[in-house]
Amino acid sequence: MAEENKVILHKTYASSYAMRVELALKIKGIQFEYVDEDLSNKSPELLKYNPVHKKVPLLVHNGKPVSESLIILEYIDETWKTGPLILPQDPYERARVRFWANFIDQHLIPSTAKVWSTTGEEQQKAQEEILEKLRILEEGLKTTNHENDNLGLLQILLVTLFGSYKAYEEVLGVKILVPENTPLLYSCVTSLNKLPLAKEICPPHDKLVALLNVYRQKLLKSNTN
DSSP states (O other), rough: GGGGGEEEEEEETHHHHHHHHHHHHHHHHHOOOEEEEESSOOOOOHHHTTTTTTOSSSSEEEHHHHHHHHHHHHHHHHHOOOOOOOOOOOOHHHHHHHHHHHIIIIHHHHHHHHHHHHHHHHHHHHHHHHHHHHHHHHHHHSSOOOTSSOOOOOHHHHHHHTTHHHHHHHHHSSSSOOOOTTTHHHHHHHHHHHOOOOOOOHHHHHHHHHHHHHHHHHHHHHHHH
16 A cells, blocks of 8 residues: 555755645644755756756656646545635635735835846845735735645745744845734744744754855856856
């Protein structure tokens, strides 16, 4: 029976997208194997199973590949009916959660990318753009079920994106999650960070800071070339 339900997660260390999938699998209580990918030397399996994007996360279930984190999360929820629901059963609530999940991926995350590759006034403008997007998300959270005793889709996205916000702020030298700007979002992330499953997937602060410092310097260097 084990072979009939073999689950493999291809990921990289500290990837927030891969952490989404890892957390969802743990929420559902699904046994799975890790494959830690080196994106400078991608495994033959990653290239075979994700030939279009060639990136992580990649979930392989009984030899069938599923890529793109939001799609993988829905696949997990629809395939394994046991355990907590990741998406609401009600069609309208489900649609609302999907809307805000797409807002995070299509609008918020691209804004955060700018703050990593800039300094000075440019970085300040990027920070202001992030804070504005976060205010919009804050209003959206007020209209959805944001109770943190149930790790649903939005909670998974929030804790994997902002759970390590202190490390981001230390490396960037700017504030991202400000209680005065978005009190509900700040409260949600603070509560989610206390959950045992969230602690399991969160990288150690010092190790993450070191990794992010290297990442930021590479981006700044590429922008000056």
